[in-house]
Amino acid sequence: MKYEAVIGLEIHVQLNAATKLFCDCPNRPGDAPNRNVCPVCLWLPGALPRLSQEALEKAVLGCLALNCTIQNESAFDQKVYYYPDLPKGYQLSQHHKPLARNGWVDIVGPDGGLKRLCIHHIHMEEDVAKLVHETEGRTPISLVDFNRAGTPLIEIVSEPDMHTPHDAMEYVKALRAQLRYTGSAECSLEQGTLRVDANISLRPVGTEVLNTKVEVKNMNSIHNVGDAIAYEIIRQTECLEKGEPIVLHTRLWDPERRVTAPMRAKFEGPCVPDPSVAPIVVTDVWLDAVRGRLPEMPARKSARFMETYGLEPDEAAAMSAERDLSEFFESVVERDLPPRKTAGWIASQLVPLLRERNRSVGQTHLTAERFAALLGALKKEIVNTQSAREILGQLLDSPDALEEIIQKGGHRQLSDTGDLETLVDRVLAAHPADVADYRSGNPKVLGFLMGQAMKASQGKANPKVLKALLAQRLG
Amino acid sequence: MPEVFTYRNDSPSRITPEGTLAGLRVAVQPNLAVRGWPCDAGSRALSGYTALQDATVIARLVRAGAVLSGSSRMAELGFGLTGDTSARTVVDGHADVALITDTMGEVRLAAAGAGLFGLKPTYGLVSRHGLAGLVPSMESIGLAGADPGRIAETLAVMAGADPDDPSMPDDCTAGFSAVPPSGTGSLTAGVIEENLTRLDPEERLVFDVGVARLEAAGVAIQTVNLADYGLFQDVHHLIAAVEASSSAGKFDGVRYGHRSAVGKNWNDMYLNTRAESFGSLIKPFLFQGAYFQFERYAAFENACRLRGRLVRAVDDLLGQVDLIVLPTRRPASDPKRAATIQATYAAFALTLPASVTGHPALQVPNPGLAAAQDTGLQLIGRRLDDGRLLAIGQHLSFAAREGR
DSSP states (O other): OOEEEEEEEEEEEEBOOSBOSSSSSBSOTTSSTTOSOOTTTTTOTTOOOOOOHHHHHHHHHHHHHTTOEEOSEEOOEEEEOOOTTOTTSEEEEOSSSOSEEEEEEEEEOTTSSEEEEEEEEEEEEEOOOEEEEEOSSSSOEEEEETTSTTOEEEEEEEOSOBOSHHHHHHHHHHHHHHHHHHTSBOOOTTTTSEEEEEEEEEEETTOOOOOOOEEEEEEOSHHHHHHHHHHHHHHHHHHHHTTOOOOOEEEEEETTTTEEEEOOOOOOOOEEEOSSSOOEEOOHHHHHHHHHTOOOOHHHHHHHHHHHHOOOHHHHHHHHSSHHHHHHHHHHHTTTOOHHHHHHHIIIIIHHHHHHHTOOGGGSSOOHHHHHHHHHHHHTTSSOHHHHHHHHHHHHHOOOOHHHHHHHHTOOOBOOHHHHHHHHHHHHHHOHHHHHHHHTTOTTHHHHHHHHHHHHTTTOBOHHHHHHHHHHHHO | OOOSEEEEOSOOOSSOOOSTTTTOEEEEOTTBOOTTSBOOTTOGGGTTOBOSSOOHHHHHHHHTTOEEEEEEOOSGGGSSOTTOOHHHHHHTTSOSEEEEEESSSHHHHHHHHTTOEEEEOOTTSBOOTTBOOSOTTTOEEEEEESOHHHHHHHHHHHBSOOTTOTTSOGGGTTOOOOOOOSOSTTOEEEEEHHHHTTSOHHHHHHHHHHHHHHHHTTOEEEEEOOGGGGGHHHHHHHHHHHHHHHHGGGOSSSSSSOOOSOOSSHHHHHHHHHHHHSOTTHHHHHHHHHHHHHTOHHHHHHHHHHHHHHHHHHHHHHHHSSEEEEESOOTTSOGGGOOSHHHHHHHTTTTHHHHHHOOOEEEEOOTTSOTTTOOOEEEEESTTOHHHHHHHHHHHHHHHHTTO
């Protein structure tokens, strides 16, 4: 029998609000252990939760960016379970009345067409503390770091709309791009500010049943999400083919061994309404004000880039995918540079360099002004393309002025015909056999000689002038 | 007889305090945070725990010149009145007002047993910040004392908006004014027929004496019907048990309180800690709550729906009459001796309605009767009518003194 996978994702995203969700403690889980704690997040007797307005706003921005409908009234529940990472014996989460419902993101399907993936709901919840198990020494001990306890999260629950690892990976990417745009969250799988749990089940192709699912956790990159789901689909297919039933349970992805393995049975506690956090009632006026803080989102921006700057669809998509890069692009273009050429340089030259450095453009020394100046120098033939690539790397890494980098690196392009004539003559004299070859009717040799001449100029020769001289001399 | 106080304030300020409550002596229960005082809520689960900061009401009282005399004994986590000595702090002359957390009627029954006035304020009128509570949707910091006027002054200081307790409803944040509305004339009080039929002849007789006092004060008495009267107990029991089970989840021995010395791993440590921490009355209550949470959630949801219906029914009645009158206690069941949940609920049967609905309720003693005989008179008012109830209490108190 042929099977089809049914995949639903539950994604936890840490909001980058300044404080925790229910108290004024800094939202900095990475500080020295138990530095950011107070009676509320330690849940000392008599403490009461105070919902952070900033966290609420950031959560709403995220929900709007994912095309959800904000609910007029939402409320917190107590999700009961007992574990030392949870100081009050329950997690405050929105189980019965989530903040938002019915959202979607569009992804590009494997056939190149647009595919809409739906979001069931988004709710807010507080994160739990971090446990550190020290197993060395005579008596193993467990330490609890409450810095993370009570930090604000949203959980995005998808519909079971996905069927392939590709769908899931693209969904995470699309959702991450939308959320980052709002400025509400960093969304790094590697750093754990975006955590993906995948629910996977199989069904015979052509049926609509929802079979018993298996939950997979612990994927700390987009690739791991794809690989873990692919592995799990194969594992479950083999189970079914062997006649083994699929049992509801949770598995952990092991990135070293590249397999999923079962983890401890998770205790699912009940959820009862919390009487101490007042229900969240959203008024139209307030919602409009928050909506007003939503930036222009990628899809709309991409359409505008095509219309305003004449970019091709793939160029526009690339220029609008990340908020900071899109703003960088516009800022460069506004300095009177040709949009398509700028987009091409950003996509083919700048982005790979940023990726190598694992930084966003804002984290480098490059500014729109410096980048525009570089493209200007290229246009005015002060430097050639090859030098410009080299210079771009230096503009990213050092605060030195463009002029200084060109000067110090000797990047100024050689366009002086007299200088280049001498150089060409030297190269031709050094390769008499090739010159003869060319003259006897082999035009391919011109490329070789051109390369030799460029090399002799240390890459600084103006290629147009050089080519013309070569042709003339070989005549 | 055991010592009244578990903690006595040996160093009250020697400076004559100033403020509206200058010199007023206030006793608290050990579930209310006073910075530096033990705050164990009568439970081993919190043994050795010392409050880090003042509860909002404590800070306000001290700022207004009140003097804290000490911390009384209380039933474990404030469930019932077993072993409670808070009313005795007033009777024995150690305090003018005792703060007693009311979850099912504790302040009203403690006062009734001691011949005192006892007010359970409107739910949400008084901040719960700093209260190591058990049933967050019902508990209210109550006040017991001999003088309803002093209770009113004390409440005026305690009441009103508190940024540390955002659960207080907006209509409560304006606070409370102690200025009583003039007189008791032209008021009507409703006697619930479904309650009357549940009283035995002797209780009925004593209740009628109390109602006659109201009538003598000019309050018109009317019989009203509350068809769902019989639901209060189950609704209270189910919701309170579920909330208590959640609230007590924080007593895990990780950060404070008793921690069991035995256990192979953290799971064992939890189980043993909780087994050793809770006493024989609270433990089955927590079990019951966990049962409904985990196994019968639909029943809990039903109870919440019924609660909404009961609130509306009482609001409707209070549209017809200005206040509702009930006896406060049943002499046959002593809340201080209740050793089971059943016995506890039997003792508190008459005070559960206002705890379920959140309306203010005042216990008024009958000075003409011996304490053992007095069932007390319980006045239930509209939301935020706390001042009016105390004014009526004051009026009855004067009338009694003048022998009318």
